Amino acid sequence: MVVVTVVLTAIKTATILIGLGKIAVLPFLLASLAYYHYDLFDPENRPIAVDKVDATYDFIIVGSGSAGSVIANRLSEISGWKILLLEAGDHENEITDVPLLSLYLHKSRLDWGYLTEPQPTACQAMKGQRCSWTRGKVLGGSSVLNTMIYIRGNRRDFDRWEALGNHGWGYKDVLPYFLKSQDQRNPYLAKNKYHRTGGYLTVQDSPYNTPLAVAFLEAGQEMGYDILDVNGEHQTGFALFQYTMRRGTRCSVAKAFLRPIRYRDNLHISILTHVTKVLIDKRTKRAYGVEFIKNGQKYKVTARKEVILSAGAINTPHLLMLSGIGPSEHLKKFDIDVLVDAPGVGKNLQDHIAVGGVTFLIDPPISLVFNRLVNLNTALRYAITEDGPLTSNVGLETAGFISTKYANQSDDWPDIEFMLTSTSTSADGGQQVKRAHGISDEYYREVFEPINYRDQFGVFPMMLRPLSKGEILLRSKDPLVYPLLYHNYLTNYHDIAVLREGVKAAVALGETTAMKRFGARLHQIPAPNCKHLPPYTDEYWDCFVKQYTLSIYHYSCTAKMGPRSDPMAVVDASLKVYGVDGLRVIDASIMPYITNGNINAPVIMIGEKGADLIKQDWLSESYPRNLTGI
């Protein structure tokens, strides 16, 4: 009876909350899960959320994403401190656990649903020329919607941060914080000094790979690259992805860092709570609390020690500006009292973009064709043996870090990451990928519809160190009105050139013997806006990269860390906001430059290190200075 009730509730959640009713196999999947994995369904497993918050806390954390959840865990280790974690979204659910279904979460109620302003330089294949900036609005933040790829970046990223004047952020300083979180389940990797077991965050290999995963590795070797651990000594080369997964299901930060501490009574978590402003004393310039809306009511809560903004690289600068910290002329236009003129807030926005549509058709039926895979058999495999196609991260199987001619070839700092997928845009017949990426009907119809449901693989070349920078501006002083998002992608010609070379290398990968074995051939229908240009020329590719420009959702750097001498720096190396006491930013916003790879692991590291910086400031001298715990 309990199982039946749980299944019915789960189906209701899946259909009403995130609109998954269209997957016919869903009820069966959920029933199998409930039967074999009651623990995953058990609502008692979830972090406990309070209905009402108290009047005051020691620390208030805004946002429970990849950084915020870590901070909530680490600060509440100190039993004498009382912590409040405020999150605009709701709990995760059973569907957010299933790796293959993550695209269904885009544009659902678990996504803020941001769209960029139309700009002519990129996303020309998208509806209204707007890029979809998917962002988690749920306990666990974007770690609940992401594709779980675990990449730490390159040691040079952090050494560059330090060289800018951010003492304590060099690679040797941050490596212990990557290790602190990690529970590496691959026994071979766990043995090397770059990995560790025993942390809260489970990192594992995919339980399921298609034959294409290994073929991609072989293709990389044929192109002259090594197969290596991309989170180890060197980065240039090919590898199967490592994922933040646990036994074939998503290991979000809520699962990793909040569930195990659900009984800590000094941590209060309030969900469906939208913070609208940081309260700052105008005279002393000290942050003393926040204002928020819950159940349609406005509330205030105060902090004895600090307010910590971990609302992510879009919402953190938005909140700073609403609170009077930002470019003064811009704030004045909206009649916002300027407390700190901080010109860097919302600027320096960096993201990783990839080129979509580099699709290869193949002959054997070995790729992830959606309607072939989501069936009773795969549902049972997922539920009983924790593997099978449902554990695939939407086909992302292999990484390739390569250097184009624009990177220093003798250095190990690649400028392109191939995301090699055993599926591609039209393998689901235009149902999910098209919707998630926001591709226009006309573009899809002309380019992809002719190969709906065909066996295919994709090479998504992602540019790692963009020079084009976007910005976030207020649209209104009403905190519930979304800000203006300008991506400015490809406004620096260098970025077009790097991506073009990335596409050429992707085409070359399809020509390797390893891929030709499957009859690989490039899908040739030209991009509609570029068909006047001769194919395979630089002019054609330069046009092509501006069409299906795909954000990889790594917005960052919008409240950057830097020394006081840098007028655009928003926080110092302790992540304290310049010009205000009692306020820190700890999330993807603080990166001065985006890291060389997918950024979830670096943001978790920032959460770990940020929590330690707080402890170092507030705990007595006798408290251990090295808090990495390893």
Ligand SMILES: Cc1cc2nc3c(=O)[nH]c(=O)nc-3n(C[C@H](O)[C@H](O)[C@H](O)COP(=O)(O)OP(=O)(O)OC[C@H]3O[C@@H](n4cnc5c(N)ncnc54)[C@H](O)[C@@H]3O)c2cc1C
């Ligand atoms: C679809 C998708 C796929 C991705 N895939 C990968 C991947 O495979 N690998 C990888 O490394 N990275 C990936 N990323 C990126 C990575 O997940 C994010 O960069 C990272 O989670 C950002 O962490 P954060 O703490 O800065 O922000 P978030 O995790 O976004 O957390 C911010 C939290 O703050 C809450 N919040 C915001 N405003 C308010 C407010 N006013 N009041 C209360 N709460 C608020 C939000 O609801 C959210 O929960 C992906 C991201 C997305 C969206």
